[in-house]
Amino acid sequence: MNALETTIYQLVRERNLPNASLAALLETANADALLFSAADTVRRQVYGDEVYIRGLIEFTNYCKNNCYYCGIRRDNQAAVRYRLDKEEILACCTEGYALGFRTFVLQGGEDPFYTDERICEIVSAIRGAFPDCAITLSIGEKSKESYLAYYNAGANRYLLRHETADAAHYGKLHPETMRLQTRKECLFHLKEIGYQVGSGFMVGSPYQTTQNLVADLRFLQELQPDMIGIGPYLRHGETPFRAFSNGSLPLTLRLIAVLRLMFPHALIPATTALGTIHPEGREMGLKAGANVVMPNLSPVSTRKLYDLYDNKICTGDEAAECRRCLEQRVAAAGYRIVTAVGDVKKEV
Numbered sequence: 591m592n593a594l595e596t597t598i599y600q601l602v603r604e605r606n607l608p609n610a611s612l613a614a615l616l617e618t619a620n621a622d623a624l625l626f627s628a629a630d631t632v633r634r635q636v637y638g639d640e641v642y643i644r645g646l647i648e649f650t651n652y653c654k655n656n657c658y659y660c661g662i663r664r665d666n667q668a669a670v671r672y673r674l675d676k677e678e679i680l681a682c683c684t685e686g687y688a689l690g691f692r693t694f695v696l697q698g699g700e701d702p703f704y705t706d707e708r709i710c711e712i713v714s715a716i717r718g719a720f721p722d723c724a725i726t727l728s729i730g731e732k733s734k735e736s737y738l739a740y741y742n743a744g745a746n747r748y749l750l751r752h753e754t755a756d757a758a759h760y761g762k763l764h765p766e767t768m769r770l771q772t773r774k775e776c777l778f779h780l781k782e783i784g785y786q787v788g789s790g791f792m793v794g795s796p797y798q799t800t801q802n803l804v805a806d807l808r809f810l811q812e813l814q815p816d817m818i819g820i821g822p823y824l825r826h827g828e829t830p831f832r833a834f835s836n837g838s839l840p841l842t843l844r845l846i847a848v849l850r851l852m853f854p855h856a857l858i859p860a861t862t863a864l865g866t867i868h869p870e871g872r873e874m875g876l877k878a879g880a881n882v883v884m885p886n887l888s889p890v891s892t893r894k895l896y897d898l899y900d901n902k903i904c905t906g907d908e909a910a911e912c913r914r915c916l917e918q919r920v921a922a923a924g925y926r927i928v929t930a931v932g933d934v935k936k937e938v
């Protein structure tokens with residue numbers, strides 16, 4: 591056995607590695623075949639061949655933040671802004687429910703129009719109409735009181751990527767007003783309240799080093815999230831980062847596999863960004879250990895406007911088309927979409 595193989599077996603056994611070994615594993619393609627197959631084995635031990643689907647509803651692209659990488663940042667004057675009202679959101683859920691979705695993810699920019707009262711009203715309406723579904727929010731940094739109010743209204747999951755766990759790197763991706771510390775506090779508040787929490791990061795964001803990625807893995811070990819979403823950084827022509835190139839597909843896949851081995855029970859999506867960087871990126875993600883896909887339920891009329899990065903896939907497709915398309919893609923990759931709420935499986 592060579593050194594890399596030994597490293598992978600150690601990672602499988604101990605769900606952990608020293609920093610130097612993690613870095614070495616991330617920086618080589620030589621062990622990818624073994625790494626991906628080990629991740630797939632572990633994924634099948636915990637989740638079998640099941641793939642959970644989440645219906646993503648991008649309900650506002652207004653954002654008060656100005657993250658340098660993001661296409662819907664406040665200062666992007668070229669962005670055409672939109673908001674969905676409660677009825678439009680409920681219509682997305684109704685359509686999604688009929689297509690077999692049992693999780694709705696409400697994602698948006700940090701849009702002050704949606705006060706806590708409005709968010710709670712929307713969440714309660716969904717909770718009332720779809721009592722057997724999970725409601726996931728992904729609306730950024732809020733106070734613990736706000737998070738608690740949404741939870742009491744019926745939300746039970748929350749996605750908030752930490753983006754990078756290195757404070758200096760965080761400072762290069764975000765304006766002064768945003769702090770890694772705040773982001774981390776939000777994540778711990780969400781856990782304390784009882785949400786199933788998802789975090790994650792971009793792969794290949796500007797200035798990112800392998801050491802930063804190791805720090806991301808260490809932070810996730812500390813947080814112990816239920817969901818971990820990662821995807822390649824993708825350029826958007828109307829951001830300050832327009833001159834930087836896209837993140838790497840192989841490195842993203844390697845990280846998915848490493849995450850599966852470090853967090854056997856985690857819900858790990860094959861993200862839209864993966865599908866954007868390569869036509870079969872999501873299938874590759876599934877084969878490297880991912881077990882969730884998150885197709886879009888937003889109305890086609892506003893789809894294109896939720897423009898985080900250039901060339902985003904599925905912007906012209908009706909929800910039903912994406913559902914069918916994914917059914918085929920997931921099956922071709924050797925897995926099976928299930929109609930289930932798809933909670934995280936806990937260690938027994």
Ligand code: 5AD
Nearest residue numbers: 659660751792822823824863898899
């Ligand atoms: N490339 C890839 N991912 C991006 N996100 C935002 N902008 C980009 C981009 N340019 C990701 C962030 C955010 C999630 C909703 O989308 O990680 O948390």
Ligand code: FES
Nearest residue numbers: 904907912915916
């Ligand atoms: Fe949207 Fe394939 S998943 S068209």
